[in-house]
Amino acid sequence: MGVGAADLRRWVGAFADTVVANEQLLTSLDSAIGDADHGGNMARGMKAVVAKLDADPPATPAALLKQVGMTLISTVGGASGPLYGTFFLRMAQSVGDADELDTAGVGAALRAGVAGVVARGKAEAGDKTMYDALAPAVDAYDAALGGGELAEALRAAADAAATGRDATTPLQARKGRASYLGERSVGHQDPGATSATFLIETAAATLPAP
Amino acid sequence: MKKLINDPADVVAESLQGIAAAHPELRVDHTNKIVYRADAPVQNKVALISGGGSGHEPLHGGFVGPGMLDAACAGEVFTSPTPDQMLAATQGVDGGLGVLHIVKNYTGDVMNFEMAAELAAAETGVEVVSVVTDDDVAVQDSLYTAGRRGVGVTVLVEKIAGAAADAGRDLAAVADVARKVNAQGRSMGMALTSCTVPAAGRPTFDLPDDEIEIGIGIHGEPGRRRVQAMPARDVARELVEPILADHDFTGSGGVLAFVNGMGGTPLLEQYLMYNEVAKLLDAAGVRVVRSLVGPYITSLEMAGCSVTLLAMDDELLQLWDAPVRTPGMRWGV
CATH class of the missing domain: 3.40.50.10440 (Dihydroxyacetone kinase; domain 1)
Structure with a gap:
């Protein structure tokens, strides 16, 4: 049993719900070291994504992922729009015309998405960005893939993302608006790594067949 | 607010x-x-x-x-x-x-x-x-x-x-x-007060009444440091010196000197600041060939100013003086 468009729709819906429920948290993390708009921008974008998917439900995984990416790019603005938008667009490219993804296919799509984030944002490990949650997540996914179970691999990815997110707190930001704070960015959890962890956690909660 | x-x-x-x-x-x-x-x-x-x-x-x-x-x-x-x-x-x-x-x-x-x-x-x-x-x-x-x-x-x-x-x-x-x-070109700005983003409804940063922020960005990003409020002549020095230290503006083409209001500072003070900047440039051997004073790149209602210097030559002078007709900048037409 592979992952199809309906499963991805569940994931995107759960991510939207989580972002909206945590809008205040994301904004307060961002006001400490950024410009206090991450929660609002992501909530606005994910609400638009859900409205678009409801109005015109895409039939294939690639069409759905592309729709999500394009909507985020055109509604979020700031840096998060291009970064999350590119993540979903690169996933769509990786999926190709497959109707269903197996466990390796999900891993390849996630890795392609993360590669897109790096290409767009040029972040490196330890820069205190969303990449610090996403990079360990895809590594943990691949390491767990030996077992062949989607649920197991996604659980490992979610745990690694959360660990990576927590590890951003003592880091000094080297990318984005937080970098202007220099040493004053130390001691604050990165808002982008926080929303990226929601992305992987909601995948773990929704993608494996119920 | x-x-x-x-x-x-x-x-x-x-x-x-x-x-x-x-x-x-x-x-x-x-x-x-x-x-x-x-x-x-x-x-x-x-x-x-x-x-x-x-x-x-x-x-x-x-x-x-x-x-x-x-x-x-x-x-x-x-x-x-x-x-x-x-x-x-x-x-x-x-x-x-x-x-x-x-x-x-x-x-x-x-x-x-x-x-x-x-x-x-x-x-x-x-x-x-x-x-x-x-x-x-x-x-x-x-x-x-x-x-x-x-x-x-x-x-x-x-x-x-x-x-x-x-x-x-x-x-x-x-x-x-x-x-x-x-x-x-090089710039350096400062703030006397914070700005307030309409959706946030409260000041972006807290700046005590007797302090100013040197090196501020145009979105309320932090500057180089916070210091006690000081006379305009000293503020001008705080802005001009880092610019002159970063780039050579003593060339024969001279400079365009631009004092910009951040949104909440009156032109009265902007011209006073321009005067202080011009004195410092003169003392540093920098020749001013064109000037611009006013609020051109603002940060909502933030009070403060920035100084920009541009090293000029004949090409840039000719292009700067060419006619322009926009709501915010208009001459020669």
Whole structure:
């Protein structure tokens, strides 16, 4: 049993719900070291994504992922729009015309998405960005893939993302608006790594067949 | 916080409606939040677009018109516009000779303009070249940050590159002069008070009554340091010295000296500051050949100012003096 468009729709819906429920948290993390708009921008974008998917439900995984990416790019603005938008667009490219993804296919799509984030944002490990949650997540996914179970691999990815997110707190930001704070960015959890962890956690909660 | 607004959510849209109502020589696409010259696209001229978060007016929409920008994209307050806005503007201004994107160096702006340029290449035949401005010397450690921010020099790039396009130069040559202005210009700003983003409703940062922030950005980003309030002559020194330390402005071409109000500081004080800046430049052997004083790149109602110096030569002088007709800058016509 592979992952199809309906499963991805569940994931995107759960991510939207989580972002909206945590809008205040994301904004307060961002006001400490950024410009206090991450929660609002992501909530606005994910609400638009859900409205678009409801109005015109895409039939294939690639069409759905592309729709999500394009909507985020055109509604979020700031840096998060291009970064999350590119993540979903690169996933769509990786999926190709497959109707269903197996466990390796999900891993390849996630890795392609993360590669897109790096290409767009040029972040490196330890820069205190969303990449610090996403990079360990895809590594943990691949390491767990030996077992062949989607649920197991996604659980490992979610745990690694959360660990990576927590590890951003003592880091000094080297990318984005937080970098202007220099040493004053130390001691604050990165808002982008926080929303990226929601992305992987909601995948773990929704993608494996119920 | 008291503001002249109706609803925080409608600030950008309603301000654009006001621009359309006040300036029949401009055309506003309210769906995409783009301000165009009414006669765009101008055939057989390189077109210039810029854009960025709102809250810096007259930048960028107030600089649309003959001799400057062909269009400007407005984002939410302090939030970059999106690639589809920039793509629409690019297509809307192209007169067959390509489009220059003028981008201030902020992570979001750079990424969104980058995607717009990729979309333009993939989906249209329009040639796009991008120039990024990064003139803020307050950011010292540019290796470990997102780099120097684009501030006052952006205004000068839009004016001078606009004149180059009007003079019939091709896209590569217009981009070259834009890059030259950025390379030869430096800025440094300071704040007396914070700004208040309408949607947030409270000041972006807390600055005690007796303190000022030296090296502030135009979105309330932190500066180099906070110090006790001081007389204007000392503030001028805090701004001019780091600029002169960063670039040689003693060349025979002289400089354009630009004192910019941040939005909440009266012209009375801006001219007083200009006087202090001019004295320091004179003492440093820097010859001023052109000046600009006023609120041109603001940060909502933040009180404070910035100083920008641009090393001039005959080419830049001629382009600076060329006619311009926009809501925010107008001479020679």
